[in-house]
Amino acid sequence: MIADTQNFKPFNPDPIAVLSQSGDWIAPFALTLDDETLKTIYKHMLAARLLDERFIKLQRSGKMSFVAPHSGHEAPQVAAAHAISKGTDWLFPYYRDYAMTLALGQSVLEILAQTTGSRLDTAKARQMPMHPGSKTLNIFTGASAIASHIPPAVGTAISMKIRETGQAVLTSFGDGATSEGDFHAAINYAGAKGAPIVFLCENNRLAISVDFNKQTGSETIAIKAKAYGMPGYLVDGMDVLACYYVLKECVENARAGLGPSLVEAQVMRFGAHSSADDDTVYRSKEELELMRQRDPILRMRRFLEKQGLWSDKAEEKFIKETQLAFQTALDTLAEAEKVPLEWMFDDVYAELLPHLAQQKKEFLG
Amino acid sequence: MIADTQNFKPFNPDPIAVLSQSGDWIAPFALTLDDETLKTIYKHMLAARLLDERFIKLQRSGKMSFVAPHSGHEAPQVAAAHAISKGTDWLFPYYRDYAMTLALGQSVLEILAQTTGSRLDTAKARQMPMHPGSKTLNIFTGASAIASHIPPAVGTAISMKIRETGQAVLTSFGDGATSEGDFHAAINYAGAKGAPIVFLCENNRLAISVDFNKQTGSETIAIKAKAYGMPGYLVDGMDVLACYYVLKECVENARAGLGPSLVEAQVMRFGAHSSADDDTVYRSKEELELMRQRDPILRMRRFLEKQGLWSDKAEEKFIKETQLAFQTALDTLAEAEKVPLEWMFDDVYAELLPHLAQQKKEFLG
Amino acid sequence: MQTIVQTVARTLAEEMRRDDRVVVMGEDVGKRGGVFLATEGLFDQFGPDRVMDTPLSEAAIIGAAVGMAVHGLRPVAEIQFADYIFPGFDQLVSQAAKLRYRSGGIFHAPMVVRMPAGGGVKGGHHHSQNPESHFIHTPGLKVVYPSTPTDIKGLLKTAIRDEDPVIFMEPKRLYRAIKEDVPEDIEFTIPLGQAKVLRQGTDLVLISYGGSMAETSKAAEELAKQQISAELIDLRSLMPWDKETVLKSVARLGRVVLVSESPHTLNFMSEVSATICEEILDSLLAPPIRVTGFDTPYPYAQDREYLPGPNRILRAVQKVLEY
Amino acid sequence: MQTIVQTVARTLAEEMRRDDRVVVMGEDVGKRGGVFLATEGLFDQFGPDRVMDTPLSEAAIIGAAVGMAVHGLRPVAEIQFADYIFPGFDQLVSQAAKLRYRSGGIFHAPMVVRMPAGGGVKGGHHHSQNPESHFIHTPGLKVVYPSTPTDIKGLLKTAIRDEDPVIFMEPKRLYRAIKEDVPEDIEFTIPLGQAKVLRQGTDLVLISYGGSMAETSKAAEELAKQQISAELIDLRSLMPWDKETVLKSVARLGRVVLVSESPHTLNFMSEVSATICEEILDSLLAPPIRVTGFDTPYPYAQDREYLPGPNRILRAVQKVLEY
Numbered sequence A, B: 001m002i003a004d005t006q007n008f009k010p011f012n013p014d015p016i017a018v019l020s021q022s023g024d025w026i027a028p029f030a031l032t033l034d035d036e037t038l039k040t041i042y043k044h045m046l047a048a049r050l051l052d053e054r055f056i057k058l059q060r061s062g063k064m065s066f067v068a069p070h071s072g073h074e075a076p077q078v079a080a081a082h083a084i085s086k087g088t089d090w091l092f093p094y095y096r097d098y099a100m101t102l103a104l105g106q107s108v109l110e111i112l113a114q115t116t117g118s119r120l121d122t123a124k125a126r127q128m129p130m131h132p133g134s135k136t137l138n139i140f141t142g143a144s145a146i147a148s149h150i151p152p153a154v155g156t157a158i159s160m161k162i163r164e165t166g167q168a169v170l171t172s173f174g175d176g177a178t179s180e181g182d183f184h185a186a187i188n189y190a191g192a193k194g195a196p197i198v199f200l201c202e203n204n205r206l207a208i209s210v211d212f213n214k215q216t217g218s219e220t221i222a223i224k225a226k227a228y229g230m231p232g233y234l235v236d237g238m239d240v241l242a243c244y245y246v247l248k249e250c251v252e253n254a255r256a257g258l259g260p261s262l263v264e265a266q267v268m269r270f271g272a273h274s275s276a277d278d279d280t281v282y283r284s285k286e287e288l289e290l291m292r293q294r295d296p297i298l299r300m301r302r303f304l305e306k307q308g309l310w311s312d313k314a315e316e317k318f319i320k321e322t323q324l325a326f327q328t329a330l331d332t333l334a335e336a337e338k339v340p341l342e343w344m345f346d347d348v349y350a351e352l353l354p355h356l357a358q359q360k361k362e363f364l365g
Numbered sequence C, D: 001m002q003t004i005v006q007t008v009a010r011t012l013a014e015e016m017r018r019d020d021r022v023v024v025m026g027e028d029v030g031k032r033g034g035v036f037l038a039t040e041g042l043f044d045q046f047g048p049d050r051v052m053d054t055p056l057s058e059a060a061i062i063g064a065a066v067g068m069a070v071h072g073l074r075p076v077a078e079i080q081f082a083d084y085i086f087p088g089f090d091q092l093v094s095q096a097a098k099l100r101y102r103s104g105g106i107f108h109a110p111m112v113v114r115m116p117a118g119g120g121v122k123g124g125h126h127h128s129q130n131p132e133s134h135f136i137h138t139p140g141l142k143v144v145y146p147s148t149p150t151d152i153k154g155l156l157k158t159a160i161r162d163e164d165p166v167i168f169m170e171p172k173r174l175y176r177a178i179k180e181d182v183p184e185d186i187e188f189t190i191p192l193g194q195a196k197v198l199r200q201g202t203d204l205v206l207i208s209y210g211g212s213m214a215e216t217s218k219a220a221e222e223l224a225k226q227q228i229s230a231e232l233i234d235l236r237s238l239m240p241w242d243k244e245t246v247l248k249s250v251a252r253l254g255r256v257v258l259v260s261e262s263p264h265t266l267n268f269m270s271e272v273s274a275t276i277c278e279e280i281l282d283s284l285l286a287p288p289i290r291v292t293g294f295d296t297p298y299p300y301a302q303d304r305e306y307l308p309g310p311n312r313i314l315r316a317v318q319k320v321l322e323y
Ligand SMILES: Cc1ncc(C[n+]2csc(CCOP(=O)(O)OP(=O)(O)O)c2C)c(N)n1
Pocket: A096, A144, A145, A146, A173, A174, A175, A176, A177, A178, A202, A204, A206, A207, A208, A269, A273, C027, C056, C058, C080, C084, C087
């Protein structure tokens, strides 16, 4: 299917793009995605944006304790979800990846149950918001410690390889994460093993307030692949189709036994780092204005409109449907019971160890 | 002084050499070292080899509990000592670096005092053998944990930079060390900061028994410099003059504010990993035989002989002198008193904290 | 009147003015002023060479601080949350803690590692933990965990001027909860290893430190209302810790409740309890009872319930009094 | 008759034959058979996909083991020396220990992390430490530290078959010191959390585990010669630990000496002591005394003196008996 795209060149200094800012196809190969898929990709990005806006509202109204907005990161995230094989491949995302889990098929109810700390959270409301996970979708439940999910991602990929399961792993992380020892230990092991895994860096050139040039001396993240003997691809992270084609190729290469790859998607963080952050302290409004003009959703919409696949009416209708779905989920959550106190003591181990049984008994009386 | 060598090309796929196996000058630039220095470099290598042999004897006779032989690693180690400015620059070596500390001027008595756990050890016999350190020579006393000395090395270099002291740091480590998170965290920070430091990897393609191709997916260590935005040089680690010229250039670049570099010296480990290892389990005698033919000491000796700077007689005389110096040091050590028991409780903190005072009192009665 | 977090920033500024070897480093400590604003204003005052944003690596932060200290600087490193010490834990254990000892004293690392710690801020697993046991069990590290602006000032100054690595834990849920007048003297210091008796009592001793001082004080007040007189001690310093003060009070009253929010097993109060029993067993009128966090990861939904709150403390007090 | 280290290798082989999900990984565990030969022969029997040499990174080893476990394997990872767990400590604390809890049980990591531990082998700072307190204080980890070939077999099998991460500490100075017949049954397992009473006594209780069992047993024999009858307990399992057995013996005899070679402050015996005092204070005829390593980094020159040897144990026993 993507036979004619099999020749993306690694370590290209210019980011790979297939759509111009005005939504024209500029790739040296032909588009291979069908209309439905193109529309779905767009819808996923749009729904994710709406979800992000809803997150922020929920946080401001006290229903979520925390949010790390993903606006500006939708393209690689949605592309990643489409590039892997749902329910077969594994995803090891990070906290900012709700466009990815949503596009992969995580239900809004499940997502909101986690982010609002509800009794309906399949993870039993054990973690703060922004920690997705799903057994059926093979979405690994991460920890907050930056980059700490990457070694487990590599372990899963090694397991796939030695057992020849034909699966692949995709793991994502920010530019800041690449400074951690865990990133290095993990990607180096993957390189040595030729493990079937794709490393996706969503490079927004900020780690909270820390600028990319204080994060590393390299010009790109993609070039770091050289240290691990794998290809590194620089992609325009505001171009969802470019992200898709590159990631798809990497996933298929992984599955075909060609080993791991590192993909750097150059994205822009439209919001503050999180609801606990005030980004006006370290960047200007003008900077942000310029960024917003490169909105990945706008670019894809222009493309779809030029293809005759999308319209204002379609947009309106989809937004309405999506908001309704959010509301329905929130209504369900509003009716849920409180998180049981006794959940605090479960799942530390498979069984309730004696000392925990004692602590539970003493506490609950 | 080395103006005409300022143009070593980083990331050259072939290791940089200036001497042929038979000891001919093959560099595209002229030799700039004077005869005395050339002889000193050779003597340092030879003395280090003799020291290594003595270590092994001392270990076999129970006078040292452990040794990690450095034979085969002499070239980059001696070169490093000559490339830095003694007593001004700082050295953060690893356990296999006795050719380096010896060449920098650490006395045989001081070295043997540490490796035999004597009362005369300036570090109070606190660590097992193979942990050199010197206040006057600015040799940082390392820990056994692989790569853990590299972040402190970078910290020292950053201190030099922000206080503009005009100093530089050289830190060395094995190929295995490059897999640790600490290596990455440290070199990445150095790259981002442009710190005045040279990273020297003595790549013997083995970490105890683990082959280089299981250690990393990259073909060389030098290429890893790309990940950190600094130059990486591949050097023939059996050619002491090549090592010298490259390291010297890197140290001078560091001092000149041009930032850090990574140098990979391709060496060969002639011995087992350590006295606790049996390398016949994982490598063949033939392999070893081939290696020994590339002995860095032989190559330099051939060069010196061709220059008329060395002879069998000179060799004999130097060996005799060196062995005598070893013996004198060992005699001194033999006369030293036992390590005082109460040393166990000192230097945990600047002052003896009350709980330690109590433990000391109870123990010593 | 100033809060704990303001006191941190002001104390750092004072020490940086006093001694130009003092530098501040960490993630977001520069322009951003730290995610809790504990370094607010420093970047503007002292510039990028003395207030350094680092890459996102705790190993790089701790390890580089060691190297800076060895070279003559006095680094004060911030770990953004105590929970994130673990990627840098080897640098702490293998480098910072052991350097003086292993080198026979020829090298040492005078440095401070500051970190906000503790729960009750809806931070879940990784923004709530109290890892002090790990530090205290590591010979070579000093550990303090003050609970008031004044103690923060006095102990932070002492930590910065100390010749050894000091782990400086800050009770983050109290960052803005308490305001008080803080001594203005720039030479105001508090020695490490001195507990503070906050309240003299006649019925039992309550001992705590850090964030849990708030709940423990509340419990003491509640007891006072019930005509029960608790002697209240804030340990402040955990390594070294003030055994003398603790033993004196406990020996006098014979009853003690020990409060600390880190997980129960090998909580620092296990050490305090074991020491009390070893040294003054015969003075005990009741078993020392520990009121602690549970042996679970820090939960999100039960953020408050996990903490040893006043009710759990009062129940323990009752047990100790009725024994 | 087989040694501890031989038993490790043979037990691994048995479990790998029984369950093809079991894989072994670590530095030098392949052709080399491990630096202590604890994986000798496995590479030849099971090949490179089930006996994997890893890069030199403990974070990669622990972290990858988590990912393998999540994907259905049963990894047994070797950390070459317990002292080298620290570069991988965050993976243990943040990933392995908390995965089940944070995911509400939808994911978990059944894995074993083996590591030779303990002093007395002239290994200095970093080949001698006993970091068990760090593991025990981390909710989500199970911890065992057996001291005989038979217990090694039974507990290693249980650990491999357990559904949670188990830290399996091996007393390296006893690796080749003891030989015994080990049950041949491939289904021979020992439950976690059961201590073993090695010797019934009437005068006092001696409790220890791991490498220090050797010195503690020696002390018990010495006491027997002096007509002093010590009840000797090997804890074997530290999380969970067998409170019942300990409390029963101590309540009966009223006197106890606790021996463990890790540093004194927050040594696991602090927990045991605090628990004893909390639960059976009135049965105590003397304070529980801990005989431990010192609060210093592990020294090289005083390699043996650092350890709680028979003499120090006997002195403590005397104190406890004369109290
Ligand atoms: C080990 C660790 N250290 C520090 C933090 C605090 N922290 C949370 S997000 C963040 C910045 C991450 O930046 P990046 O990886 O670039 O991802 P982005 O948020 O930009 O998408 C930091 C420092 C953490 N979560 N974990």
